Amino acid sequence: MNAIVAPLLSWGVPQLRDLPWRNTRDRWAVLVSEVMAQQTQVARVVPKWHQFMQRWPTPRDCAQAPLADVLRLWSGLGYPRRCRNLHLAAGAVVEQHNGVVPSDLASLLSLPGVGPYTARAVLAFADSADVAVVDTNVARVLARVAGRPLSARASQELADATLPTGRAWEWNQVIIDFGAQMCTARAPQCHVCPIAGQCRTYAASGDGWNVAADPARATALTSKPQARFDGSDRQARGRLLRVLAERGVRVGEVAKVMRLGDDTSRAARLVQSLVRDGLVVVDGEWCRLP
Numbered sequence: 001m002n003a004i005v006a007p008l009l010s011w012g013v014p015q016l017r018d019l020p021w022r023n024t025r026d027r028w029a030v031l032v033s034e035v036m037a038q039q040t041q042v043a044r045v046v047p048k049w050h051q052f053m054q055r056w057p058t059p060r061d062c063a064q065a066p067l068a069d070v071l072r073l074w075s076g077l078g079y080p081r082r083c084r085n086l087h088l089a090a091g092a093v094v095e096q097h098n099g100v101v102p103s104d105l106a107s108l109l110s111l112p113g114v115g116p117y118t119a120r121a122v123l124a125f126a127d128s129a130d131v132a133v134v135d136t137n138v139a140r141v142l143a144r145v146a147g148r149p150l151s152a153r154a155s156q157e158l159a160d161a162t163l164p165t166g167r168a169w170e171w172n173q174v175i176i177d178f179g180a181q182m183c184t185a186r187a188p189q190c191h192v193c194p195i196a197g198q199c200r201t202y203a204a205s206g207d208g209w210n211v212a213a214d215p216a217r218a219t220a221l222t223s224k225p226q227a228r229f230d231g232s233d234r235q236a237r238g239r240l241l242r243v244l245a246e247r248g249v250r251v252g253e254v255a256k257v258m259r260l261g262d263d264t265s266r267a268a269r270l271v272q273s274l275v276r277d278g279l280v281v282v283d284g285e286w287c288r289l290p
């Protein structure tokens, strides 16, 4: 597996995109970027990240802000539970780590909403620590090169074993970009791939890409097809949160705001789910942000 390191670094380092969080080594700034970029396109994240860091440059600033303000800024990025968790994580950093995002894996993993990928990303991208990150892109690349489906643990072990010591920052950025741009989920560009010679899946694919034989499909951490967004609960919840970012909404108006017609029982169920997630409060006959 180590044979993929040199060709991938040669391929990727010259074309690393100049993203704003790649120019900082501040753990809080990196954490914010990683949480925002989960399941959201980079182009939408960049302006929000700038606004966020300008307003809340430290965990303490964020923790002191009302959650409603943070949710308002977050509006448009989707998956607002991430926002609530980030706000909770800021509070935990203030209470338990004197306002400084910790620099060890166990402490990072104990923060709300911070999983194995995000914790390692903070260490690799802020501290250039020798840790390997595994997101869906990396898991897909590793499984294909290895030529077999991988469990979450096997992916992490393989990533750890492949990591070039002292080059964690570049390596992790490059292998993520490689998965996102070349070894993509649906249309890997094997004919121009710099590591085709080391790839077992490519070697076994003969003349053409065999989707059915793609080991990434049965690999634990790779992305699975998303449920339809149109007509989904997620869409309806998002509509309400967008309006709540501007004004309060009467309980009796919620179904209309969610565009659910006269399905008031579904609207009530979704409001309850938002309340449970800590994203909405119901105050008498009004819904509002917490």
Ligand code: SF4
Pocket (backbone or CB within 6 Å): 141, 144, 145, 182, 183, 184, 188, 189, 190, 193, 194, 195, 196, 199, 200, 201, 202
């Ligand atoms: S040869 Fe194809 S499947 Fe293998 S790593 Fe390259 S792009 Fe991915």
